[in-house]
Amino acid sequence: MKVWLNKKEVELPAEMTVADLIKEKQFKKAAVWINGKQLLSAEYESHGFQEGDQVKILRVVAGG
Amino acid sequence: MKDAKILYVDLTNRTTKLETLDAETYRKYPGGSALGMYLMLKDMDPTVDPLSPENMLIFSVAPLTGIPISGQSRMTVTTKSPLTGTAGDSQVGGFIPAVFKANGYDAVVFTGKADSPVYLYIDSDQVQLRDASGMWGMITGDAEKWMAEDLQETKLESSIIGPAGENLVKFASIMHMRSRANGRNGVGAVMGSKNLKALVFKKKGGVRPEDQEGMKTLTGNVKERMAANEVIVDTALHGSAGVVDAHGAEGFLPAYNWKQGNFDDYKKTAGSTITREILVERDTCFACAIRCKGVVSVPGKADPEYGGPEYETCATFGSYCGNTDLGDICQANQLCNMYGLDTISCGATIAWAMDCFEQGILSKEQTDGIELKFGNGGAFEALIKKIALREPGIGSLLAEGSAAAAKTLGQEAEDLVVASKGQEWPAHMVQMKPNLAINYSANPFGADHQSSEHDPALMAPEDDQNWLWPNMLASFDRVESYGILDANKAKFALETQKFYSMMDTLCLCQFAWGPAWQLYGPQELVEFCKYGIGWDTSIEELQEIGERRINMMRIFNEKAGFTRADDKLPKKAFIPIHYGEGEVAAITEEDFEAAMDAYYDLAGWDKVTGAPTAETRARLGLDWIG
Numbered sequence A: 001m002k003v004w005l006n007k008k009e010v011e012l013p014a015e016m017t018v019a020d021l022i023k024e025k026q027f028k029k030a031a032v033w034i035n036g037k038q039l040l041s042a043e044y045e046s047h048g049f050q051e052g053d054q055v056k057i058l059r060v061v062a063g064g
Numbered sequence B: 001m002k003d004a005k006i007l008y009v010d011l012t013n014r015t016t017k018l019e020t021l022d023a024e025t026y027r028k029y030p031g032g033s034a035l036g037m038y039l040m041l042k043d044m045d046p047t048v049d050p051l052s053p054e055n056m057l058i059f060s061v062a063p064l065t066g067i068p069i070s071g072q073s074r075m076t077v078t079t080k081s082p083l084t085g086t087a088g089d090s091q092v093g094g095f096i097p098a099v100f101k102a103n104g105y106d107a108v109v110f111t112g113k114a115d116s117p118v119y120l121y122i123d124s125d126q127v128q129l130r131d132a133s134g135m136w137g138m139i140t141g142d143a144e145k146w147m148a149e150d151l152q153e154t155k156l157e158s159s160i161i162g163p164a165g166e167n168l169v170k171f172a173s174i175m176h177m178r179s180r181a182n183g184r185n186g187v188g189a190v191m192g193s194k195n196l197k198a199l200v201f202k203k204k205g206g207v208r209p210e211d212q213e214g215m216k217t218l219t220g221n222v223k224e225r226m227a228a229n230e231v232i233v234d235t236a237l238h239g240s241a242g243v244v245d246a247h248g249a250e251g252f253l254p255a256y257n258w259k260q261g262n263f264d265d266y267k268k269t270a271g272s273t274i275t276r277e278i279l280v281e282r283d284t285c286f287a288c289a290i291r292c293k294g295v296v297s298v299p300g301k302a303d304p305e306y307g308g309p310e311y312e313t314c315a316t317f318g319s320y321c322g323n324t325d326l327g328d329i330c331q332a333n334q335l336c337n338m339y340g341l342d343t344i345s346c347g348a349t350i351a352w353a354m355d356c357f358e359q360g361i362l363s364k365e366q367t368d369g370i371e372l373k374f375g376n377g378g379a380f381e382a383l384i385k386k387i388a389l390r391e392p393g394i395g396s397l398l399a400e401g402s403a404a405a406a407k408t409l410g411q412e413a414e415d416l417v418v419a420s421k422g423q424e425w426p427a428h429m430v431q432m433k434p435n436l437a438i439n440y441s442a443n444p445f446g447a448d449h450q451s452s453e454h455d456p457a458l459m460a461p462e463d464d465q466n467w468l469w470p471n472m473l474a475s476f477d478r479v480e481s482y483g484i485l486d487a488n489k490a491k492f493a494l495e496t497q498k499f500y501s502m503m504d505t506l507c508l509c510q511f512a513w514g515p516a517w518q519l520y521g522p523q524e525l526v527e528f529c530k531y532g533i534g535w536d537t538s539i540e541e542l543q544e545i546g547e548r549r550i551n552m553m554r555i556f557n558e559k560a561g562f563t564r565a566d567d568k569l570p571k572k573a574f575i576p577i578h579y580g581e582g583e584v585a586a587i588t589e590e591d592f593e594a595a596m597d598a599y600y601d602l603a604g605w606d607k608v609t610g611a612p613t614a615e616t617r618a619r620l621g622l623d624w625i626g
Helices: A018-024 B023-028 B032-043 B096-102 B140-151 B187-193 B212-219 B222-227 B230-250 B271-277 B311-316 B326-339 B343-358 B377-388 B394-398 B402-407 B435-442 B455-459 B487-505 B522-533 B539-559 B589-603 B614-619
Strands: A002-005 A008-011 A030-034 A054-059 B004-010 B015-021 B057-060 B075-080 B087-092 B107-111 B118-123 B126-131 B156-160 B174-176 B180-182 B196-202 B279-283 B293-296 B577-579 B583-585
Touching: A018 A030, A054 B230, A054 B455, B004 B126, B023 B032, B032 B057, B032 B075, B032 B087, B032 B107, B032 B487, B032 B539, B057 B187, B075 B096, B075 B180, B075 B187, B087 B174, B087 B187, B087 B539, B096 B156, B096 B196, B107 B118, B118 B140, B140 B156, B140 B196, B140 B326, B174 B187, B187 B196, B212 B522, B222 B230, B230 B271, B230 B293, B230 B311, B271 B279, B271 B293, B271 B311, B271 B326, B311 B326, B311 B343, B326 B343, B326 B377, B343 B377, B343 B394, B343 B402, B377 B394, B394 B402, B435 B487, B435 B589, B455 B487, B487 B539, B487 B589, B522 B539, B539 B614
Parallel strands: A002 A054, B004 B107, B118 B196
Antiparallel strands: A002 A008, A030 A054, B004 B015, B057 B075, B057 B107, B075 B087, B087 B180, B118 B126, B156 B174, B156 B196, B174 B180, B279 B293, B577 B583
């Protein structure tokens, strides 16, 4: 299916979850919004995507 | 809380004296640079020349140091900084902090200046000032070997300056284990100005917690605690260098002397690349389970004896300089560790010089014939040695740090400096983390990324510790994008600054302990104080301890001539940063000034002078300061 990920159209497998996407993109700590609503981290494992979803993922990066 | 044991060392007269600070007072200034500032404000004139015998150089630990749990083995150096001219502060990890405490001391205070090179050796109540002229001029690894021979003893932990400290380079560091640094603020130059080569302890252990069973509630499940924290998992795998991967992918890795956040080849210098290609082993500090230190080997360039580059070093000698050669970065890291130089200020100063060269402000004649273009990592070896030895020409110029060097070259050069109060910026961009615009500019000892939390935490999901833990300190509003600088961020800047200030008082590692992403959070710290030393404290008392330290530094700086005018940002802070698909993150001067007004109001400081008001001083019990 096609979704908009950070304003770029991408193709995702139908069964992909938010957790899968975070792992694929190698985000360590991520903040995720789908269609303007932010998810809880507890939802990442089970939450999937739908055609045309507007997805925003930002890295939560701290110090070093 | 017990009385603090403080060893005073008068280097001029070569005498030592043990004094005690009563427990009631120590509870208000419980170690680190809170104790350091208390002693400096009592006994020192803040207007002295930092490189004069009148400056004090204070090494201190804290009541929790040495208790076997991750992240407590840290030691602070407090002094007047020759780089910034302000109160100065720097921390180190490793094993010397725990050994310092096990030898029975809470602080060692150096005053005056020895008439020839010396080092101090401590074995419990045996204290010796010994001749160091035989190792004056040696790099740190050689000096360690020399002392072992001199003392006929190998079980030692030491803090040593290299040639850079001896030559009073303004960003000279004090090194431990050849790979740990009291890096920032030029503390190594203060040590060198006193003809003091090293502080050395006989290795010993034996610091025990008050409540062993209680401590097990914190240490017993550390493996599970680590496995459940994605950031700690990454830190244990790639060290702090993993942040190159994150910032690089997001488009906020400072590149070409802060011209942009996009660095196309960042993967060549990333933490994951280090792990895959050159990592020999992971190393750690006393009792720490995280093992964040990377030890690397690059034949001909970097030996495992000198550790490996942290995130900051990967950035300052990498993207800052437009350099993608990991071997050059590791070599630069090793040379800084050998000669005793802060890798942040050194790499950043070289990057500034490259910018000046590219723009025709510095000529090839002025750079001693070095083609100082972005990307020329091959220039690092010669430059670092010239800086460390203060060779006439480019070495001597850059040894002053970028801000002071720029003053000799004119306004064009000054416009390219990225520093606050003369200390070069660490590799976190204010466009991504706007609270750092406040923290970099207002921090009493110059730009520092480990004096507050970073505000992407305010984007974290509501059920995540990165959101929950900061809200134990105060209530914050949620954030959904980069580049926002407002009153909410001002509050975040201040409240997390207090927490970090308290951690630099209690000498805690900010990877293991903190108010957002770390292994242990604010409530666990209250428990550590209770089980560790029987101290029945609270998050409120701990925040106040942190606040008191910050205010002592502001008062010191006021006496040294600093005002709000010094809490400012370099021009490059306002460059819009392009990231992602057509996204832009930027802060404006208007937003900055408004946020600073909010910050001063919350802090209880005069909005014109930047100094703590009489009311704030009284509330914090600081009205004893004249």
